Amino acid sequence: MLQYKILSDQELTSLLRVGDKYAYTEIYNRHKNLLQNHLYKKLGDLELVKDVLQDLFVKLWDQKSELPITDNLPGYLFSAARNRVFNHLSRQQVASKYISSLHTFINEDNYITDLAIREKEFAKIIRQEIEALPAKMREVFLLSRDGHFSHEEIAKQLGISPQTVSKQISNALKTLRLRLGVLFYFL
Known part of the structure; x- marks a missing residue:
């Protein structure tokens, strides 16, 4: 039986590209902790870090046949993790802007509703004085x-x-x- 622990990252990458699930598991076990620590320093939320790691490794498996053969697998994984952090922060910023605009809209809507109510009250008073x-x-x-x-x-x-x-x-x-x-x- 092949000893995956002694294989280099380049050899594991080659095996992963052809669908070797044991090579995938070894890559995961070998790099998960370093990636997790790095991501935690950037994000500060362990649950979010777990989600980012899961996404990264799921994509790694799904796109294994397109995985570039590289001498620097850790560098590739850290770049992929960094890109996911950027994507998360970008989505978070968009969501924050959306929530802010929604609050503004709600506040303006309340203002418009208040104006409409006042306008009806004024019209009623004016109508009474005309009568x-x-x-x-x-x-x-x-x-x-x-x-x-x-x-x-x-x-x-x-x-x-x-x-x-x-x-x-x-x-x-x-x-x-x-x-x-x-x-x-x-x-």
Whole structure:
């Protein structure tokens, strides 16, 4: 039986390339601890280190036939581990940016919702003040603002003079300005 422990990394790599699972196991046993210590210094999270190592060795087995024959297997493994650390940090940074943008969106959404609620409240207050106007003044004002009729059209429709329409609208605006204060400008 072949003694895998005495084989060089280059010999193990050659055997791994043809699918020798014992060569794979020896490579794993020989380099796992050094890689684990190196990754732990970089990541500081043992569970994450285990995940990165598992990913590295699974890829090593899956891509064994494309594995370059190298004189420096530890260098190859450390480079592969380093690339996985970079990929992890990059994904973590993207995830962090996504979470940050999600928080911003949620906060803006709350702000927009708050504005919509306030707008409805303001509209209700304004509508109540318009309803409190004297009947004829309210009718003229609503035809002007809601109906978008000209002063002449309102005068003709109600059988009054255009000057009376202008005076009624002017009086309505003065009354609303006094009652609503700042809210008047939403009108």
